Amino acid sequence: MIRLPLVLFLSAALFSTGVYGVLARRNGVLVLMSIELMLNAVNINLVAFGAALHDLTGQVFALFVITVAAAEVGIGLAIVILIYRNRETINVDEVNLLKW
Amino acid sequence: MVAAESAESIVKAIHDPSWFLRYSWLIALLPAIAAAFTLFIGKRTPGKGSVYGITALAAALVMSLGVLWTFVGGERGFYEASIPWFQIGQLHMEAGVYVDGLTAVMLVVVTSISLCVHIYSLGYMKGDVRYTWFYVVLSLFTSAMLVVVLANNLFMLLVGWEIMGVCSYLLIGHWWEDHVNSSSAIKAFITTRVGDVPFMFGIFVLVFITGFTTSNIPKISEIVSSGGASVGLVSAAALLLFGGTIGKSAQFPLHVWLPDAMAGPTPVSALIHAATMVAAGVYLVGRLFIVFLDADPVVLQIVAIVAGITMLGAALMAFTQDDIKRVLAYSTISQLAYMIAGMSMGPAGRTGAFFHLFTHAFFKALLFLGSGAVIHAVHSNNMSEMGGLRRRLPITFWTFLIGSLALSGVPPLAGFWSKDELLVVAEHEGHPVLFVVLLVTALLTAFYMTRAVLLTFYGDFRGHGEPHEAPRSMTGVLVALASVTVVAGFVGSPQLGAVFGKWVYFQELEEALFVPWVAVLSTLAALGGILIGYAVYRDYQARDPLRSLGGAYTLVSNKFYIDDVYWKGIVRPIRDDVSSGVYWNDRHVIDGVVNGAAAFTKVVASGVNWFDLKVIDGAVNGLANIAGFTGGLLRYIQSGNVQRYAVFLFTGVVVLAVIFTKI
Numbered sequence: 001m002i003r004l005p006l007v008l009f010l011s012a013a014l015f016s017t018g019v020y021g022v023l024a025r026r027n028g029v030l031v032l033m034s035i036e037l038m039l040n041a042v043n044i045n046l047v048a049f050g051a052a053l054h055d056l057t058g059q060v061f062a063l064f065v066i067t068v069a070a071a072e073v074g075i076g077l078a079i080v081i082l083i084y085r086n087r088e089t090i091n092v093d094e095v096n097l098l099k100w
Numbered sequence: 101m102v103a104a105e106s107a108e109s110i111v112k113a114i115h116d117p118s119w120f121l122r123y124s125w126l127i128a129l130l131p132a133i134a135a136a137f138t139l140f141i142g143k144r145t146p147g148k149g150s151v152y153g154i155t156a157l158a159a160a161l162v163m164s165l166g167v168l169w170t171f172v173g174g175e176r177g178f179y180e181a182s183i184p185w186f187q188i189g190q191l192h193m194e195a196g197v198y199v200d201g202l203t204a205v206m207l208v209v210v211t212s213i214s215l216c217v218h219i220y221s222l223g224y225m226k227g228d229v230r231y232t233w234f235y236v237v238l239s240l241f242t243s244a245m246l247v248v249v250l251a252n253n254l255f256m257l258l259v260g261w262e263i264m265g266v267c268s269y270l271l272i273g274h275w276w277e278d279h280v281n282s283s284s285a286i287k288a289f290i291t292t293r294v295g296d297v298p299f300m301f302g303i304f305v306l307v308f309i310t311g312f313t314t315s316n317i318p319k320i321s322e323i324v325s326s327g328g329a330s331v332g333l334v335s336a337a338a339l340l341l342f343g344g345t346i347g348k349s350a351q352f353p354l355h356v357w358l359p360d361a362m363a364g365p366t367p368v369s370a371l372i373h374a375a376t377m378v379a380a381g382v383y384l385v386g387r388l389f390i391v392f393l394d395a396d397p398v399v400l401q402i403v404a405i406v407a408g409i410t411m412l413g414a415a416l417m418a419f420t421q422d423d424i425k426r427v428l429a430y431s432t433i434s435q436l437a438y439m440i441a442g443m444s445m446g447p448a449g450r451t452g453a454f455f456h457l458f459t460h461a462f463f464k465a466l467l468f469l470g471s472g473a474v475i476h477a478v479h480s481n482n483m484s485e486m487g488g489l490r491r492r493l494p495i496t497f498w499t500f501l502i503g504s505l506a507l508s509g510v511p512p513l514a515g516f517w518s519k520d521e522l523l524v525v526a527e528h529e530g531h532p533v534l535f536v537v538l539l540v541t542a543l544l545t546a547f548y549m550t551r552a553v554l555l556t557f558y559g560d561f562r563g564h565g566e567p568h569e570a571p572r573s574m575t576g577v578l579v580a581l582a583s584v585t586v587v588a589g590f591v592g593s594p595q596l597g598a599v600f601g602k603w604v605y606f607q608e609l610e611e612a613l614f615v616p617w618v619a620v621l622s623t624l625a626a627l628g629g630i631l632i633g634y635a636v637y638r639d640y641q642a643r644d645p646l647r648s649l650g651g652a653y654t655l656v657s658n659k660f661y662i663d664d665v666y667w668k669g670i671v672r673p674i675r676d677d678v679s680s681g682v683y684w685n686d687r688h689v690i691d692g693v694v695n696g697a698a699a700f701t702k703v704v705a706s707g708v709n710w711f712d713l714k715v716i717d718g719a720v721n722g723l724a725n726i727a728g729f730t731g732g733l734l735r736y737i738q739s740g741n742v743q744r745y746a747v748f749l750f751t752g753v754v755v756l757a758v759i760f761t762k763i
Contacts, residue, residue: 019750023743031743096740 007048015041028080028090032073039069114177120166121179125197127163127207128246130156131214135239142232149232150222153239157215160246164207171201171603180252180318191312198252198317201603202454206249206383209461210376212584214242216577217371220469223571224367224476234274238371241267245376249383254303254315257384261299261348264377265292271372272364284363291357295347299384302340306391309333321390335395341388342403349381349436352410356663358433359417362425362481366472369425374432374468375461382439382457386450389606393446404444408537410437413660415544419551419646420657423481424471427552428464431507434541435460441538442522445529447606452521454604455592459514462588463506466581470500473574474556477567483555485563487640492567495575497557499582504553506585508546509626516622517589523618539625546629554637 014037021034043062050058084090114121134156142149182196218238225234244267247260266289273285306320309329314320324334345351350358361373372378385392385403392400411434418430435456442453473496478486490497506513509520519542526535561567569575592600598612636645647653658664737748 023747023750092742095742098740098742098745 004048004052007044011041011044011048014038014044026091026093028083028092028095029077031092032076032080035076036069036073039065039072112177114170114175114179117179118166118170120163121170121199122181123163124167124179124199124207124250125181127160127167127211128197128243128250130160130163130243131239131246132243135236135243138232138239139236142235148235150218150235153235153242154215154218156239157211157218157242160242161208161211161215164204164211167199168204168208168603171204172599174602176201176602178318182252182316189312191307192314193255194253194314194316195256196252196316197250199250201605202383202386203249205454205458205600205603207246209379209458210242210245210249213375213461213465214238214245214371216465216469216581217367220370220472220574220577221365221367223573224472225365226571228365230274234271234365237267237270237274238368241271241372241377245380248380252317254306254317254320257317257387258300258303261344261380262296264372264380265289265296265348268292268361268372268377271368272361274365274368275363278363281363284357284360288357288361291354292347295343295345295354297343298340299344299347302337302342302344305333305337305340306388309337317387321388324394325390327394331394331396334391335399338388338392338395338399339402341384341391342399342406345381345385345440346406347381348384349378349440350433351381351406351437351440352413353662355410355414355433356659356666359421359426359429359659362423362429366425366468366475369429370465370468370472373429374464378432378436379439379457379461382436382443382453385440385443386454389443389447389450392443400444400446404441404531404534407437407441407444408534410434411441411537411541412544415541415548416656417659418548419544420644420653422484424474424483424486424552424556425468425481427483427548428467428471431467431545431548432464434545435464435507438519438522438538438541441534442525445522445525445531445534447608448529449522449525450606451601451604452518452525455521455600456518458600459506459518459585459588459592462581463503463514463585466499466503466578466585467507469574469581470496470503470578471556473570473578474500476570476574478563479565480563483552486556486561487559487563488557488561489567490557492561493557493569495569495578499575499578500557501553502582502585504549506589508549508630509542509622510546510630511619511623512589512593514585514587514589516626517593520619520622521592521594521612523622524613524615527615527618528613539621542622543625543629546626547633550630550633551637554633555640559640 018034018036018038018041021037022031025031025034043065046058046062046065048058050056050062080090083095087094131153134152137152138149142152145151178198178200180196180198182194185193185195187193218235221234221238225231228234241264244260244263248257248264251257251260269285269289272288273282276282276285303315307315310320310323323329347354358373358378362369364373392403414430414433414437418427418434421427421430439453439456439460442449442456445452473493474486474489475481477489477493477496480486502513506515509516511517519538523535523538523542526532526538590596592598592612594612594614601612602609644653655661737744
């Protein structure tokens with residue numbers, strides 16, 4: 001039995017990596033992938049706590065998160081493609097119309 | 101004084117007024133409509149608009165004759181009708197007509213003379229620069245005079261009276277390009293205004309007597325005759341009203357404007373300054389006669405004295421005039437004084453005065469229009485440039501001669517009968533001084549008219565060019581007026597029943613008297629004047645024989661220095677000293693106050709401006725600047741960069757997490 005704190009550390013590391021990716025990377029696809037990392041870190045947490053507490057709710061939630069993540073990636077990639085078509089770039093620094 | 105019961109018995113409303121009476125207001129309205137038509141479409145009408153005035157006046161004359169016919173037919177009452185005009189407090193104003201025999205006679209005089217002048221002007225004013233305008237004012241004037249005659253209340257009368265004054269001003273200054281004419285117009289207007297002010301106050305006094313309820317003339321007469329007002333008030337009203345008469349009828353001391361009014365076109369002189377407007381003053385006294393009768397007897401004595409001075413003075417001044425129209429102007433002043441003298445002798449004199457007004461209107465219009473024909477022919481007003489026109493202008497000569505004889509009072513022409521009636525009244529009512537003055541004036545009148553006729557029509561022609569008889573529109577009028585002049589006197593002749601006295605009377609019919617010795621005396625005066633005149637001017641060449649009189653001639657030819665006194669004593673001080681004083685006051689006091697107020701306002705305004713700029717604007721701009729500054733700071737957050745937003749988001753989450761963890 002793997003000890004719960006180790007799993008939580010893994011999850012936190014993954015989440016931090018995701019946050020870094022979301023905040024620092026400029027490639028739109030990598031940003032989406034980083035979001036995916038964060039979601040999966042959450043999934044690990046849910047499953048880990050579900051196992052530790054003998055409760056299936058965590059796993060059910062993880063399944064829901066996976067579904068939502070799939071949908072989110074679908075939409076996100078569609079947006080990235082549209083941005084690329086309009087601007088010939090997927091550098092998120094240059095997509096800065098969301099102001100004022 | 102006339103007893104009230106007899107007044108009621110004879111002065112009563114006509115029960116069954118004829119069509120002409122009921123529509124008598126149309127008589128005054130028609131010329132006004134004609135004036136409007138001439139003004140607006142006259143220039144586009146064939147004949148340049150003269151047709152409207154002539155048509156309207158012809159219609160008005162027919163209606164006036166219809167009105168007079170009612171009274172010829174033996175009617176003895178009056179017709180009154182009115183509509184409400186406006187109301188101020190208790191004072192009910194009305195617009196209405198009052199028609200009695202006097203009104204009817206005046207209507208016929210005004211419309212017939214005006215029609216003659218309208219027709220005569222076709223020839224006289226032909227080619228004039230303001231031909232259409234001339235007809236506009238002529239028609240408007242006639243309408244105003246008819247309003248005065250018809251008015252049943254004093255305010256309507258005043259309105260007509262003032263419109264006449266304006267029209268007179270416009271027509272005297274008709275040829276205003278010449279400075280003399282425009283200044284004559286101003287002189288006439290201002291001089292008559294001096295009389296109009298007391299006239300207006302007289303009206304106020306009469307309205308005051310009624311307790312500010314009405315200005316209706318019959319009602320005022322009733323109140324005055326029934327003793328509803330104190331003698332002092334009535335006397336004041338009479339004197340003030342007589343001020344208006346002095347101004348309008350050119351009596352001493354306000355007579356100075358009438359000779360200068362001859363600057364206007366001759367038809368105007370005939371209509372306004374001889375036959376009608378100047379008679380309005382006489383008409384006013386006659387219409388409000390009860391006010392004069394019930395006033396203190398001193399009032400009528402003052403009236404008589406003014407008339408006497410004017411009569412003699414004006415007749416003398418006519419002696420030395422070279423301008424033929426000025427001779428006639430002074431003669432008019434003198435004859436108007438004749439009428440006013442008649443007024444001063446009571447009810448019988450009033451009838452005589454109106455009879456003289458009636459005959460005088462015709463022969464004086466005839467004389468003026470005749471002189472117009474002469475002026476038309478020789479292009480000069482001066483008799484020194486006339487002479488010998490008897491053969492060249494035969495129609496003018498004969499008609500002018502008839503007019504002169506009528507004015508001189510030679511029987512059986514019109515002037516004889518009216519003068520004789522006034523003389524008889526003076527003798528009968530016991531006014532010996534006035535009788536003598538009237539007689540002497542008759543002599544003087546005959547003298548200066550003889551002089552005018554001899555200088556104009558006899559001797560050798562002293563002017564330039566070749567004079568020709570006037571066109572038929574002018575001579576036709578002359579012949580018509582001359583015929584009227586011959587017969588007009590008979591309507592008042594005692595031998596023929598003195599019909600005139602049955603139309604115009606005051607409260608009760610007067611018995612027309614004929615005193616043979618008075619008639620003989622007046623005829624002798626007329627013939628004497630003519631003979632003396634003939635003797636003096638028979639051999640006239642260039643120098644007036646009267647000049648040999650020396651100082652007396654100088655005095656008279658300078659018009660008794662009255663004009664000079666007015667000029668030096670009133671006009672010049674006002675123009676130079678008073679006006680410069682007023683100017684100084686204007687420049688220094690009024691302008692100082694105005695400029696001071698402006699400067700003060702400027703100082704206050706600059707303070708307010710400073711406050712506005714610095715404090716109010718500072719506050720507003722300061723708020724805006726603060727908002728702008730903070731906005732400028734905050735806008736850096738809104739970079740549009742999604743990742744930066746995400747940084748804030750996570751930072752916020754971390755902060756919240758720290759806070760909640762600590763709790």
